[in-house]
């Protein structure tokens with residue numbers, strides 16, 4: 001059984017039919033990427049999985065359990081955490097407080113402290129800036145914080161929405177290195193990206209989304225060689 | 238450099254014209270004539286004159302403060318220019334007003350006004366004086382940039398205090414008359430209207446001298462790094478001092494000021510509550526007065542013998558009033574808190590009006606008294622003392638404020654406070670972390686309702702009566718304004734905001750019909766110069782300086798990139 005299974009998802013904004021029957025699966029331990037251009041419906045897909053949007057049709061299943069029956073704020077307890085588009089750090093809270101917020105769903109204080117140590121191991125720069133308010137961090141540091149904050153909840157699957165957005169290429173590499181590292185530590189990842197080159201570089205498998213529909217799915221290697229992908233998303237002729 | 242400076246001529250002329258325009262406006266609304274007999278320094282200059290000359294001084298000051306690093310010649314020239322331009326506008330007004338009859342349009346365009354503007358001289362020399370004085374005002378402002386900052390700061394303090402003390406003569410004499418041996422000397426500074434010239438000189442010398450001395454006190458290095466023990470001692474000493482001062486205020490200030498203080502503290506009580514709702518949790522509640530009304534009316538209904546065969550005492554009724562407010566907060570909150578932003582504001586606004594209309598309605602008259610309200614409300618009794626004077630009730634307000642401020646302060650630094658802040662910053666992200674946003678918003682809403690209700694009960698007890706018309710929309714707006722003025726989310730800000738917003742109109746009572754003009758002008762000036770509030774929350778400051786932050790983050794990012802590159 002796949003860890004995450006999305007079946008025939010239809011999501012609307014009023015009359016706008018944003019997702020037109022999306023289906024995808026993520027196996028335990030995988031990095032799966034969902035690539036697509038602006039407005040393809042990537043963010044909508046993640047927000048529907050998280051329960052922030054209610055689908056009009058279709059299922060989101062985690063380890064076989066249907067999640068669409070739950071309230072949005074219960075989803076994290078099931079094991080899904082999100083790194084939102086544009087990072088969404090709490091600008092006026094300190095780095096430490098942001099991380100603690102990320103662990104809102106955990107009961108044990110010891111577990112929270114253990115997780116903080118783990119995040120500081122992963123992102124030593126956050127440790128240096130632990131008592132700084134998040135709004136004064138640089139873009140790269142905010143992305144690290146948003147990622148760390150999501151990991152604080154001990155998720156079984158991490159949803160990441162365009163982590164490379166607005167970052168200098170060197171920093172994008174740093175972020176993608178940590179994505180691989182986090183994955184090696186056992187966290188399954190669904191990675192949404194416009195930066196197809198980088199995303200296919202780290203992912204095992206990929207889906208290509210276009211105006212609310214999945215038009216392609218394959219292993220990352222094969223997608224990199226696919227002529228449609230090369231033309232539309234990798235900027236090759 | 239040269240070309241950059243010459244480009245300032247135009248804005249300087251504009252500023253001068255604006256200053257003149259303001260002076261004309263103040264003249265034509267009648268302030269100049271009304272306050273002409275109100276001397277600041279007896280026989281030397283009056284409030285009226287300050288009103289039409291101050292715009293030039295202030296405009297010149299702010300203009301020069303904004304422009305940096307000019308030669309001293311330029312500073313004087315620009316100051317002069319602004320003063321002269323402002324003066325010319327006033328001269329034009331006098332020429333127009335004396336030659337044409339403007340009274341059909343401007344009722345205050347009287348010959349009396351023009352006599353004042355020309356200093357009771359014949360037209361030609363009078364206008365010369367007017368123009369010259371305006372110019373002097375402009376140059377005076379320049380002067381403050383030419384002398385050493387320490388001196389100019391002291392002089393500005395001195396002038397400000399002379400103006401304030403001269404203006405508030407009556408209040409100061411009333412208050413100090415209670416101070417025994419001090420009363421005589423203080424009174425001797427004042428004339429029948431305003432300060433005596435000698436008194437003004439003395440006051441100016443005293444204030445600017447003190448200020449100069451205090452600013453220059455060298456901080457000895459040995460003194461500075463105090464040990465932590467000393468510092469915490471100092472901390473407690475400061476708090477103890479503040480508390481003792483607050484306790485002593487009513488006897489020091491007398492009845493009139495105690496009454497103002499009651500109002501100020503009542504609004505602090507409400508402000509702390511609304512600050513939790515708006516400042517902490519980010520819920521714009523425009524119907525906040527509803528909970529104040531529910532508190533006051535519950536107190537009224539339960540304790541007034543008019544409506545009750547067996548009326549309760551204040552203390553017996555208090556818990557019921559508190560429960561009623563919390564319940565009302567939950568009932569209103571539950572359906573509306575799923576809404577966002579603007580909708581919430583409109584719905585709460587409606588709720589406030591509904592509560593007022595219910596209290597006013599004939600239908601509910603047997604319970605709430607309709608437009609007659611409720612009388613004979615119980616006053617709080619402690620031991621065998623009835624708290625019924627303004628001064629005694631002050632202590633009740635103080636107690637309430639003390640408790641509520643402490644709770645708010647603890648809440649802010651708690652997990653709950655941070656959760657509110659997270660919801661305020663990004664609701665969706667907060668939800669995705671498992672935060673039940675509706676529950677947390679409800680808690681903020683109910684807490685705010687409770688604090689407002691407590692203020693309502695004391696209000697009812699103070700007046701021994703409640704009327705529907707005291708529960709109007711303006712109360713909600715006032716509370717919101719004082720929070721904004723003090724600084725959103727800041728607890729000390731609520732104190733400062735309430736003092737300024739609720740206290741100053743009382744002090745400005747003398748300005749009668751111009752009170753709200755002055756008040757409005759003060760608000761506008763404040764929001765322009767200090768949008769983050771008078772005592773902003775340290776974290777909140779960030780929000781209003783986001784652009785700077787972004788710029789800073791950009792610099793950081795560049796540094797980051799180059800650091801990474803070199804590491805590779």
Ligand SMILES: Nc1ncnc2c1ncn2[C@@H]1O[C@H](COP(=O)(O)OP(=O)(O)O)[C@@H](O)[C@H]1O
Nearest residue numbers: 013016018036037038039040041042043044045
């Ligand atoms: N809040 C919204 N209201 C209405 N339409 C929206 C909203 N958010 C997104 N959309 C529309 O839904 C489609 C998918 O958007 P989105 O999921 O944000 O795309 P992506 O993340 O791939 O850039 C777009 O056509 C967009 O215009």
Ligand SMILES: [Mg+2]
Nearest residue numbers: 042043044085
């Ligand atoms: Mg998107």
